[in-house]
Amino acid sequence: MQPRYRQIADELRLLIASGKLKPGDALPTEMEMCEEKDISRHTAREALRILTEDGLIARRRGVGTVVTTPPTPAFAQPIGDFESILQYARDAVFIPERTRPASPAELKRMGVDGPYMAYLGLRRASGEAPLAVTTILVLNHLAPALEDVAELNGSISEWIEGEHGAAVANVVQRMEAVALGKTDAARLGVPSGSPALRTLRRYIDTAGRAILVSESLHPAGRFAYEMKLTRQRK
Amino acid sequence: MQPRYRQIADELRLLIASGKLKPGDALPTEMEMCEEKDISRHTAREALRILTEDGLIARRRGVGTVVTTPPTPAFAQPIGDFESILQYARDAVFIPERTRPASPAELKRMGVDGPYMAYLGLRRASGEAPLAVTTILVLNHLAPALEDVAELNGSISEWIEGEHGAAVANVVQRMEAVALGKTDAARLGVPSGSPALRTLRRYIDTAGRAILVSESLHPAGRFAYEMKLTRQRK
DNA sequence: TAGTGGTCTAGACCACATG
DNA sequence: ATGTGGTCTAGACCACTAG
Numbered sequence: 001m002q003p004r005y006r007q008i009a010d011e012l013r014l015l016i017a018s019g020k021l022k023p024g025d026a027l028p029t030e031m032e033m034c035e036e037k038d039i040s041r042h043t044a045r046e047a048l049r050i051l052t053e054d055g056l057i058a059r060r061r062g063v064g065t066v067v068t069t070p071p072t073p074a075f076a077q078p079i080g081d082f083e084s085i086l087q088y089a090r091d092a093v094f095i096p097e098r099t100r101p102a103s104p105a106e107l108k109r110m111g112v113d114g115p116y117m118a119y120l121g122l123r124r125a126s127g128e129a130p131l132a133v134t135t136i137l138v139l140n141h142l143a144p145a146l147e148d149v150a151e152l153n154g155s156i157s158e159w160i161e162g163e164h165g166a167a168v169a170n171v172v173q174r175m176e177a178v179a180l181g182k183t184d185a186a187r188l189g190v191p192s193g194s195p196a197l198r199t200l201r202r203y204i205d206t207a208g209r210a211i212l213v214s215e216s217l218h219p220a221g222r223f224a225y226e227m228k229l230t231r232q233r234k
Numbered sequence: 235m236q237p238r239y240r241q242i243a244d245e246l247r248l249l250i251a252s253g254k255l256k257p258g259d260a261l262p263t264e265m266e267m268c269e270e271k272d273i274s275r276h277t278a279r280e281a282l283r284i285l286t287e288d289g290l291i292a293r294r295r296g297v298g299t300v301v302t303t304p305p306t307p308a309f310a311q312p313i314g315d316f317e318s319i320l321q322y323a324r325d326a327v328f329i330p331e332r333t334r335p336a337s338p339a340e341l342k343r344m345g346v347d348g349p350y351m352a353y354l355g356l357r358r359a360s361g362e363a364p365l366a367v368t369t370i371l372v373l374n375h376l377a378p379a380l381e382d383v384a385e386l387n388g389s390i391s392e393w394i395e396g397e398h399g400a401a402v403a404n405v406v407q408r409m410e411a412v413a414l415g416k417t418d419a420a421r422l423g424v425p426s427g428s429p430a431l432r433t434l435r436r437y438i439d440t441a442g443r444a445i446l447v448s449e450s451l452h453p454a455g456r457f458a459y460e461m462k463l464t465r466q467r468k
Numbered sequence: 469t470a471g472t473g474g475t476c477t478a479g480a481c482c483a484c485a486t487g
Numbered sequence: 488a489t490g491t492g493g494t495c496t497a498g499a500c501c502a503c504t505a506g
Contacts, residue, residue: 003475029491040477042276045492058347061492062485176458177411177431195429195454197411220429224410237494263472274496279473295473296504 004039005046012047016056016067023069027057094134094156096121099146102137110137110200110213117143119156122187123216131223132216133184139211156212167206174200175225180217188219195220236441238273239280244440246281250290250301257303261291328368328390330355333380336371344371344434344447351377353390356421357450365457366450367418373445390446401440408434409459414451422453429454 002010015021028036033044048065051057059065102118116137122130136156138144144159178198185192196217203212236244249255262270267278282299285291293299336352350371356364370390372378378393412432419426430451437446 005475031490040479042478043476046475048492059492060485061483062490064491170462172460172462174458174460175409175431177429177452177454179429179454195411195413197409197431218411220411220413224408226406226408229405229407239494265471274498276497277495280494282473293473294504295502296471298472 005043006050008033008037008039008044008047009050012051013054013056016051021067023067025067027065027067029064094119094121094123094136094149096146096149099143099149101140106135106137110135110215111202112137112210112213114209115140116213119146119149129222130188132218133187134214134216136215137213139209142211168203168211169206170204172202172204178217180219184217188217190219197223197225199225239277240284240441242267242271242273242278242281243284246285247288247290247440250285255301257301259301261299261301263298328353328355328357328370328383330380330383333377333383335374340369340371344369344449345436346371346444346447349374350447353380353383363456364422366452367421368448368450370449371447373443376445402437402445403440404438406436406438412451414453418451422451424453431457431459433459 012021012027021027027048030041030044030048033039033047034041037044048057048059052059055068057065058068096119098121099117099119102116106118107113107116117140119136119138121134121136123132123134124130138156144156148159149156176198178196179193180188180190180196182192184196185194188196196219199214199216199218201214202210203214205211246255246261255261261282264275264278264282267273267281268275271278282291282293286293289302291299292302330353332355333351333353336350340352341347341350351374353370353372355368355370357366357368358364372390378390382393383390410432412430413427414422414424414430416426418430419428422430430453433448433450433452435448436444437448439445
């Protein structure tokens, strides 16, 4: 049994999700909701508070309540700490296409040196367009077979931790803007030379070795990296 | 003038931050707070709700309210990162060029709403080429004069904290790739349409207001954002 | 059984935006 | 002047936990 305010919040959420209420549309005022649903104002406000926190609606005193326009890039993955990076890796599935020993050019570009296997593929969420082209380098003696990678619904780094007992001690992450080359642009279905967010992550074990390095190229508009940093509690 | 429930939330937050209330300690019950502060239960609950959302306290029906033990996720962002954002702002000097009330387009693009002043300028390190074009929005009643901004060798957010006593509670940071428009490209000396890293930072105070928002457009190759995430001991 | 937080009602006054 | 959402009061009943 759900509390009344949550039922109402869910009703409204459904109206918005289904498109019956579009961005910019006005919601009923608090008093209207009170009469229609036969509830007190407090209950109505609690329902609206939930939707406000979720960013679905915006409220302005003296004006009313409207459905917000969704943030421009649909994918604002809130990633603030290490854990949610792994979460991101789980949500946006890596679809491997082929594997081979890493080339010298790749090794240099991704800032490592040694015997690595390279996995090339796409990163997808639920939608149709791929989120990114991704290259993953794994130290040779830890590298799984391509078939196994395809089976993994978790992240490769977690597989390595489970399979080999290697512990990731920290992750160094780097972000910058680049222009897409012809090949990558074609795979993403965007014009050659168009902007992309390049994220490079190096997973370092306790010995300081990069056991896994991943590079993703996210075309503009399909992905934004968002993190919340909270002031320290001293 | 802050609402009563927020004053009380801030009082309690201070008790926790200062260590007078340690993790595991019990807070007063709702009824005790009502009598001590001479407020209604609703007001007390609203204050406690804020702290619950911030993860500072945990509440259990039939038991009471206690200060939470600081999160011990397997991985966490080193606390230094909040400070290093401010550090970045100090290193790469913001050179203001002009100021005016923020336009509706700017407000929408930067995800805020209200009366803000806009400061437009370039960001430079030691070298010759500018690192980025930057737009900074500051809440009207906190906004410094353009001449003062030029004098600041620290960051504007720190100036605000010192001058007005406003405390930045957290920073939400967003990164994505964009194509540079004609004007910005010209100011940076790169071709129109070339890639740039857009970083948007919203500095949020304890009341949840964005007191300052900054947007920087870093052309490809001149800037990369790098962060290190360390595994936390349990 | 007593006390906690969770939910809900029925009022009230206010600051603010709009016509 | 009217109506909006923001704040606040003073009650109430409930589910749950613990002694």
